[in-house]
Amino acid sequence: MADYNAIIIGAGPGGYVTAIRCAQLGMKTACVDKWVNPEGQSVLGGTCLNVGCIPSKALLDSSHHYYFLQKQAAEHGIKCEGLNIDIAAMQARKQDVVKTLTQGIVGLFKKNKVATIQGTARLMGNQQIEVTAHDGSKQVVTADNIIIATGSVPTQIPVAPVDNKSIVDSTGALAFDNVPKRLGVIGAGAIGLELGSVWNRLGSQVTILEALPDFLAMADRRIAGAALKEIKKQGLDIHLGASVTAATVTNNEVTISYQDKQGEQKLVVDKLIVAVGRKPYTESLGATEIGISINERGFIQVDEHRQTTVSGIYAIGDAIGGPMLAHKASEEGVMVAERLAGQKSEMSYETVPYVIYTHPEVAFVGKTEEQLKAVGIKYKVGQFPFAASGRAKANGETNGMVRIIADANTDSILGVHIFGTSASELISEAVVAMEFEASAEDLARTIHAHPTLAEAIHEAALAVDKRAIHA
Numbered sequence: 259m260a261d262y263n264a265i266i267i268g269a270g271p272g273g274y275v276t277a278i279r280c281a282q283l284g285m286k287t288a289c290v291d292k293w294v295n296p297e298g299q300s301v302l303g304g305t306c307l308n309v310g311c312i313p314s315k316a317l318l319d320s321s322h323h324y325y326f327l328q329k330q331a332a333e334h335g336i337k338c339e340g341l342n343i344d345i346a347a348m349q350a351r352k353q354d355v356v357k358t359l360t361q362g363i364v365g366l367f368k369k370n371k372v373a374t375i376q377g378t379a380r381l382m383g384n385q386q387i388e389v390t391a392h393d394g395s396k397q398v399v400t401a402d403n404i405i406i407a408t409g410s411v412p413t414q415i416p417v418a419p420v421d422n423k424s425i426v427d428s429t430g431a432l433a434f435d436n437v438p439k440r441l442g443v444i445g446a447g448a449i450g451l452e453l454g455s456v457w458n459r460l461g462s463q464v465t466i467l468e469a470l471p472d473f474l475a476m477a478d479r480r481i482a483g484a485a486l487k488e489i490k491k492q493g494l495d496i497h498l499g500a501s502v503t504a505a506t507v508t509n510n511e512v513t514i515s516y517q518d519k520q521g522e523q524k525l526v527v528d529k530l531i532v533a534v535g536r537k538p539y540t541e542s543l544g545a546t547e548i549g550i551s552i553n554e555r556g557f558i559q560v561d562e563h564r565q566t567t568v569s570g571i572y573a574i575g576d577a578i579g580g581p582m583l584a585h586k587a588s589e590e591g592v593m594v595a596e597r598l599a600g601q602k603s604e605m606s607y608e609t610v611p612y613v614i615y616t617h618p619e620v621a622f623v624g625k626t627e628e629q630l631k632a633v634g635i636k637y638k639v640g641q642f643p644f645a646a647s648g649r650a651k652a653n654g655e656t657n658g659m660v661r662i663i664a665d666a667n668t669d670s671i672l673g674v675h676i677f678g679t680s681a682s683e684l685i686s687e688a689v690v691a692m693e694f695e696a697s698a699e700d701l702a703r704t705i706h707a708h709p710t711l712a713e714a715i716h717e718a719a720l721a722v723d724k725r726a727i728h729a
């Protein structure tokens with residue numbers, strides 16, 4: 259008999275959620291993780307809690323308060339004099355948030371009777387896993403089912419080698435102990451925009467170099483256009499179609515050479531963040547040695563039920579590709595756990611929401627107009643600006659809009675795109691509507707509380723049928 263019914267490798271949002279769900283369903287469960295924090299302590303939570311979603315949002319929130327007090331409080335009749343920043347205190351608060359949440363997982367594991375095994379797991383075949391603890395000691399554990407949730411790490415580019423002093427990755431950029439005067443960022447994706455915003459709000463002069471000619475290529479074009487305009491207005495200097503050819507460090511300065519439409523350019527900064535994506539992490543896991551296929555981009559290959567090419571071994575989250583998002587990783591884990599328990603769970607990738615936590619935020623779910631045009635689906639669009647929302651006006655946050663795309667024939671909602679304050683919260687209504695295959699008319703007939711920002715969704719749904727009331 260195996261030691262466990264299920265062992266999960268990795269305690270990020272994919273792994274720890276899978277472990278809890280397996281245990282809830284009556285499986286004897288263990289979760290192995292090797293993460294060690296800068297103080298040398300083992301911690302759960304993976305990238306998301308330690309160096310990803312949570313610390314970035316803590317800094318976004320702190321920096322937004324500073325930005326608000328500096329630039330917007332006066333409109334509300336609030337005068338702030340002698341405003342200054344204590345980066346050490348801001349960073350300590352961020353770490354405190356991280357500590358509370360990572361310790362929360364310890365509590366959840368105890369409550370659900372998930373065993374925690376600290377160390378690095380290596381697959382040995384025959385459902386055996388060798389775990390090497392931080393002190394070098396080894397143990398072998400066995401499980402009926404193994405779920406790999408080993409996540410991802412930042413992608414490096416040879417032209418800008420990360421030294422985590424002058425040229426940093428996202429982890430380094432979350433830990434600056436002072437505000438760099440001039441900050442360069444390679445990549446205008448989620449990390450570049452979020453961390454670029456944090457340091458811009460705190461006083462850095464930020465320049466972002468993005469290789470693609472389009473801003474936020476995955477997003478609705480109008481939403482991306484509105485976001486670009488606003489983010490630039492906030493002071494982020496964004497260069498599209500910029501291809502970095504070299505970044506060299508001399509005397510604590512980074513000189514970046516890049517090529518754009520105007521030709522060869524140079525930029526000198528005090529710190530450079532490399533934010534060009536993440537790559538799956540399967541190092542020292544021994545996956546291929548036991549027959550697990552890994553594709554040319556390093557992702558573990560899985561079937562529709564997330565089973566790898568070895569029976570009884572599953573993989574989820576960033577390690578298998580698709581959107582590299584915490585909620586996608588968690589839901590895949592839930593699906594695997596429930597299927598192991600004999601349920602028929604499925605996961606809908608069509609309704610995975612995307613959010614970029616700039617201010618205002620960009621959030622979307624479903625298809626864009628371009629995607630629908632490409633496959634010849636006829637659609638109609640309803641749009642509503644926050645400038646026409648009473649609540650947005652009262653809040654002094656009138657930037658942005660909601661766009662709802664519905665099938666021209668059936669009226670079913672195919673995509674919802676938002677640029678606006680609290681878009682990250684508002685998008686959930688659209689996700690629920692799409693999960694239940696709602697039509698724009700369904701949303702238009704749903705009563706929304708007044709005054710709320712969500713009324714903009716209601717109005718956009720009415721606008722699909724050209725009957726918005728307030729615009």
Ligand code: FAD
Pocket residue numbers: 267268269270271272273290291292293302303304305306307309310311312314377378379380407408409410428449539541542543574575576577582583584585586587
């Ligand atoms: P991870 O969170 O990477 O966890 C993998 C775990 O596996 C780690 O703890 C690691 O120690 C462990 N591990 C790896 N190999 C082994 C081994 N052999 N033995 C034992 N343990 C092992 N996503 C969002 O949805 N929203 C956001 O706002 C967001 N913000 C982000 C901000 C930043 C700065 C970054 C970097 C990422 C952000 N992400 C965000 C992405 C999100 O963090 C990832 O999509 C998510 O963490 C993936 O979860 P995972 O469980 O697949 O892997």
Ligand code: NAD
Pocket residue numbers: 415444445446447448449450452467468469470500501502533534535536581582583612613614615
């Ligand atoms: P990303 O894929 O979101 O963006 C990377 C950007 O870098 C792209 O726009 C790409 O065109 C550009 N790029 C790539 N190579 C380049 C080069 N050589 N020169 C200039 N530009 C280049 O990746 P990221 O921002 O690093 O984030 C990593 C992952 O973490 C993403 O998958 C993202 O989904 C996830 N994440 C999510 C959130 C969120 O949900 N809010 C926040 C942060 C990170």
